[in-house]
Amino acid sequence: MQIKENIEALEKEYQEKLKNIKDLKQLQDIKTELLGKKGKITSLFKLLKEVPPEKKKEVGALINSVKAKFEDILKEFEKQLTEKELEEKLKKSKIDITLPGAWVSPGAPHPVTATLRYISDIFVSMGFKIEEGPEVELEEYNFDMLNIPKDHPAREMQDTFFINKKGYVLRTHTSPVQIRAMLKQKPPLAVIAPGKVYRKDLDPTHSPMFHQIEGLVVDENITFRDLKGILKIFLESVFGKNIPIRFRPSYFPFTEPSAEVDIGCTVCKGKGCRVCKNTGWLEILGCGMVDPNVFEAVGIDTEKYTGFAFGLGIERITMLKYQIPDIRLLFSNDMRFNLQFKGI
Amino acid sequence: MKVSYKWVKEFIENFDEDIETVVEKLNETGLESTYEKFGNYIPNLTTVKILSIEKHPEKDNLLVCRATDGSKEYQVITAAKNVKEGDIVVLAKEGAVINGIEIKPVKFGSLTSEGMFLSFEELGIEIPSEGLFILGKDAPIGVDASKLLDLGEDYIIELEITPNRGDALSVRGLAREIAAIFGKKRTEKLPVVSILQENIPEIQVETDKLNRYRAVIVENVKVNVSPLDIQLKLIKSGQKPINNIVDITNFILLQEGQPLHAFDLDKLEGEIHIRQASEGEKIVALDGNEYTLNKNDIVIADDKKAVAIAGIIGGDNTKVDENTKNVLLEAANFDPSSVRKTAKRLGISTDSSYRFERGVDIENLPNAQDKAIELISSTAGGRAVGESDVHINVYKPKQVKLREKQIKRVLGAEIPKEKCSELLNRLEIPTEIVEDGTLSEIPAFRAYDLEREIDLVEEVGRLTGFNNLEETYPSISTENFNYPDYFKLEEKIRKFFISNGLTEVLTYTFSSEEDHQALGLPKPDIEIINYILKSQSLMRNNLAVSLINTLKENIKYGSKDLSVFETGTVFFDDHEEYRIGILLTGKFIDGYTFSKEKQQLNTTEKWDFLKVKGLINSFFEYIGIKNLNVNLPQLQFLNKYEAVKFLKGNTELGYIGKIHPKTAKNLEIPEDTYIGEFYLKYVSRDLKEPDHKPYIYDLIKEKEEIVYNEIPKFPSVKRDLAFEAEEDFSVGTLLDEIPKTCKLIKKVKLFDVYFLGNGRKSIAVSVEFNAGDRSLTDEEVNQMVEDLVNKLNEKFGLKLRK
Numbered sequence A: 001m002q003i004k005e006n007i008e009a010l011e012k013e014y015q016e017k018l019k020n021i022k023d024l025k026q027l028q029d030i031k032t033e034l035l036g037k038k039g040k041i042t043s044l045f046k047l048l049k050e051v052p053p054e055k056k057k058e059v060g061a062l063i064n065s066v067k068a069k070f071e072d073i074l075k076e077f078e079k080q081l082t083e084k085e086l087e088e089k090l091k092k093s094k095i096d097i098t099l100p101g102a103w104v105s106p107g108a109p110h111p112v113t114a115t116l117r118y119i120s121d122i123f124v125s126m127g128f129k130i131e132e133g134p135e136v137e138l139e140e141y142n143f144d145m146l147n148i149p150k151d152h153p154a155r156e157m158q159d160t161f162f163i164n165k166k167g168y169v170l171r172t173h174t175s176p177v178q179i180r181a182m183l184k185q186k187p188p189l190a191v192i193a194p195g196k197v198y199r200k201d202l203d204p205t206h207s208p209m210f211h212q213i214e215g216l217v218v219d220e221n222i223t224f225r226d227l228k229g230i231l232k233i234f235l236e237s238v239f240g241k242n243i244p245i246r247f248r249p250s251y252f253p254f255t256e257p258s259a260e261v262d263i264g265c266t267v268c269k270g271k272g273c274r275v276c277k278n279t280g281w282l283e284i285l286g287c288g289m290v291d292p293n294v295f296e297a298v299g300i301d302t303e304k305y306t307g308f309a310f311g312l313g314i315e316r317i318t319m320l321k322y323q324i325p326d327i328r329l330l331f332s333n334d335m336r337f338n339l340q341f342k343g344i
Numbered sequence B: 001m002k003v004s005y006k007w008v009k010e011f012i013e014n015f016d017e018d019i020e021t022v023v024e025k026l027n028e029t030g031l032e033s034t035y036e037k038f039g040n041y042i043p044n045l046t047t048v049k050i051l052s053i054e055k056h057p058e059k060d061n062l063l064v065c066r067a068t069d070g071s072k073e074y075q076v077i078t079a080a081k082n083v084k085e086g087d088i089v090v091l092a093k094e095g096a097v098i099n100g101i102e103i104k105p106v107k108f109g110s111l112t113s114e115g116m117f118l119s120f121e122e123l124g125i126e127i128p129s130e131g132l133f134i135l136g137k138d139a140p141i142g143v144d145a146s147k148l149l150d151l152g153e154d155y156i157i158e159l160e161i162t163p164n165r166g167d168a169l170s171v172r173g174l175a176r177e178i179a180a181i182f183g184k185k186r187t188e189k190l191p192v193v194s195i196l197q198e199n200i201p202e203i204q205v206e207t208d209k210l211n212r213y214r215a216v217i218v219e220n221v222k223v224n225v226s227p228l229d230i231q232l233k234l235i236k237s238g239q240k241p242i243n244n245i246v247d248i249t250n251f252i253l254l255q256e257g258q259p260l261h262a263f264d265l266d267k268l269e270g271e272i273h274i275r276q277a278s279e280g281e282k283i284v285a286l287d288g289n290e291y292t293l294n295k296n297d298i299v300i301a302d303d304k305k306a307v308a309i310a311g312i313i314g315g316d317n318t319k320v321d322e323n324t325k326n327v328l329l330e331a332a333n334f335d336p337s338s339v340r341k342t343a344k345r346l347g348i349s350t351d352s353s354y355r356f357e358r359g360v361d362i363e364n365l366p367n368a369q370d371k372a373i374e375l376i377s378s379t380a381g382g383r384a385v386g387e388s389d390v391h392i393n394v395y396k397p398k399q400v401k402l403r404e405k406q407i408k409r410v411l412g413a414e415i416p417k418e419k420c421s422e423l424l425n426r427l428e429i430p431t432e433i434v435e436d437g438t439l440s441e442i443p444a445f446r447a448y449d450l451e452r453e454i455d456l457v458e459e460v461g462r463l464t465g466f467n468n469l470e471e472t473y474p475s476i477s478t479e480n481f482n483y484p485d486y487f488k489l490e491e492k493i494r495k496f497f498i499s500n501g502l503t504e505v506l507t508y509t510f511s512s513e514e515d516h517q518a519l520g521l522p523k524p525d526i527e528i529i530n531y532i533l534k535s536q537s538l539m540r541n542n543l544a545v546s547l548i549n550t551l552k553e554n555i556k557y558g559s560k561d562l563s564v565f566e567t568g569t570v571f572f573d574d575h576e577e578y579r580i581g582i583l584l585t586g587k588f589i590d591g592y593t594f595s596k597e598k599q600q601l602n603t604t605e606k607w608d609f610l611k612v613k614g615l616i617n618s619f620f621e622y623i624g625i626k627n628l629n630v631n632l633p634q635l636q637f638l639n640k641y642e643a644v645k646f647l648k649g650n651t652e653l654g655y656i657g658k659i660h661p662k663t664a665k666n667l668e669i670p671e672d673t674y675i676g677e678f679y680l681k682y683v684s685r686d687l688k689e690p691d692h693k694p695y696i697y698d699l700i701k702e703k704e705e706i707v708y709n710e711i712p713k714f715p716s717v718k719r720d721l722a723f724e725a726e727e728d729f730s731v732g733t734l735l736d737e738i739p740k741t742c743k744l745i746k747k748v749k750l751f752d753v754y755f756l757g758n759g760r761k762s763i764a765v766s767v768e769f770n771a772g773d774r775s776l777t778d779e780e781v782n783q784m785v786e787d788l789v790n791k792l793n794e795k796f797g798l799k800l801r802k
């Protein structure tokens, strides 16, 4: 049986060849060699003519089974090689995942605006409405209607920038927004007024331009104790529950009684340090009950209404929060400073 | 004001609280104060009397003194110039440690010094003074000098009063306050003086700025060193002792709060006049400076010349010196605001002006002056021979009522009228109980700040202690719990730019004329008259000036890339604006290059015009402003070929562009700097906002609500079309026009611009058609494309390229 031997030899030869196959190209060559039109298995069918008729069936079945066998083997090889080649291709274009990404990095918010926003949030959530006013302000609103008459020593507490526009100054505090709010709206009212203010002053803790937030609540039956309550909520939201708070009687022309509010030093926790000048306390804001003269100036009945007001410096709170030693850094716009505040 | 705690205690009966408690209580009740120990105890100091002084035989600048402590004699060599025979000084003996150095016998040439005479500074006392501390003649010798001077024994209280509390600016006033706080009794030893009427000063009052003027002539005084007690009290207040007459006036000012002035009577010519200064009148004051006065200033003058600036400072021409024999002692009360104006204009603040500005107790004037006369008599000899008291405005006490219900309304606490009365009486405010509260008679020392019911509420409140009031929480009547629209918009804008890589800056709103000139911008309207720096004397009328300064600073710090924005204020004569300023230069992604076989990568991104414009388009999209037009801005500092102005209809919303190379060169900033400003909001100075052109904020307010449109059920048909146009033809015009030509055109996208040469270019766009309710047939689309091409040809002369 010549043909049977041939088949066996062929099978043996190709089983061997397939062992050394490396890629899909070689596989394709083998496929053509065996199963192509002139392929070795295809040619076997041509030899079938010479096989005696009684053997034809047997040999034919043999060739078919060899063909099927190789087809299966080749398919399996093809699958494996395809996968291998894909893997190699992916591997080749592999990226070093530790390379820096190529998208724009976000900018940094300014710590003062961030703090201003943060403080506004607390009051807005308590139901305060935001009011604003111009920075070039009527002297009348900035001083006179706030019970700071001309030649009063209190006008000197705030070194004013005077301008070439008669009757106006650069506002020295956000308090004139109180006047604006009360002229526009009848009580009850609860407003805060954030914004820029100006004083002729420049040193590590004073800047000629800075930011304040002013607060005002006017209604029937508003008392000093209510003022304490609102400020306690505020200060605890900013500096943490149980922060020590102390009210010291003070003087502001537009409030009476007036007080300055201290919190326990956040740096030394009250033990005494450079930041608190060894007092254990940090002055944080000024406040008081709206002076009847202010109510009279805006036409609010002092026998019906009472109110409280408070004002605080945003820069001071920003500096405490981020431990910034010099107020001038806040206005330096030095990127080595600003970029430290990414993500706040 | 600094004063000795010991001194204050002399004025309170049976009082010995520790200093810490006293200062804490003062702060809690409204007098801001701190304290510190007076010096430190230094062992081995003694007091000695100088017996003789000789020049050092070998060393020119040294003196050889012999001094005694009463039992032992010392040879001490000193370089001090102010020492005389008979002076009592402090000797640091062997073993004393002065400024960290131990005193030992030291040889100067052939002679040995057995110790060292001390100055204030060497005693650890902060008094600006040269030379030795010469003690009063009454100081004992041979005693422990540290003890004698209270070093490390006494405390100094430093008081920083609010402008309404002038009454506390004295030992007497402070004692009154402390006595009230602790419920103690203030004590006072009243002076006993007899003033003869032999030589009565003649006073002429020629102004209405004077309330009272009392002058007393004291003859035959002996000017000398003050007694130790007075010296020590002045020293503790940080004042240098000068001579007994001057020291006594300063001492009384500190103790009583009443400024006094002593003139050398023999230097005065004729009568005393209290008058307005003449315009341009000059006076050399005790501080050695010459001041030029005007008609609003009040002076004390004799017949010939001004001898003092009223209530502020005495004149050099009539000052008391070591040869003075007779003095005229002035105690006056001037109008606070007149003193304030003059002091402010002349730029001087003295202990006297500081008190007059805050109001001095007119009724204590004779008491204080008599105490001074008593002290002069006992320490400088002399006789008071004549007095003249011109009392123009006699104090009439005001009655002020305090209702119990008002306390409740303001403080929120019930404080019975009995308690109020007790507290007010403790403050020496005579108060009686009436039906619904209390009735007080305001004493002269509180005349300047207690006038109304609310003032008494404060007095009761502060003595009760604000910290003792429990918190309550008002229910706030409010319309909403949200930010106003403007604040929401501003926040949205900040978030947009920060997420897009821009850092927020906060610049001063001040600027200079040069800043504006450099950009060819008009000089700002608002000028600061009393500016700190000329470079910060104008209120900017744009943000570009500030951002350019920011860039210049950062270049100094070594950074070339900057992407920043600010929402800030700019100023005009009749209004203000909030604007967004933007400055972009250099890289916005500072990346790296990467090469591998055929793969070439550069992750760095730099700002260029189209990226900058894209950022702004994206910004407007983000805040929901659509359908903007662009135009060329007319700004000298921009390169007009790479700058763009954004408009909504005819309203300009802002601009951005590349800086002009000439401006860049002048300002020494990079040429690839892009600057922009967008007009956010009008800020009115009037209560009612006047009509004005719309700003971005106004457009946001009027913005239409977004309403959902049904997603098309049928697919769109796309056609790519390339048009040939003149090189100068603007692509935007074409992109804007196409959708207007046919309702079924839903989208136009540019995908290629190609310059053909010969002054022509090709613009290729992809146009999307959709009918919404059905599929479009090829024929329909072909027809629409043909119509489109015809219309564009008619309008712009564009041709379709084959």
Ligand SMILES: [Zn+2]
Pocket: A265, A266, A267, A268, A269, A270, A271, A272, A273, A274, A275, A276, A277, A278, A280, A281
């Ligand atoms: Zn501290």
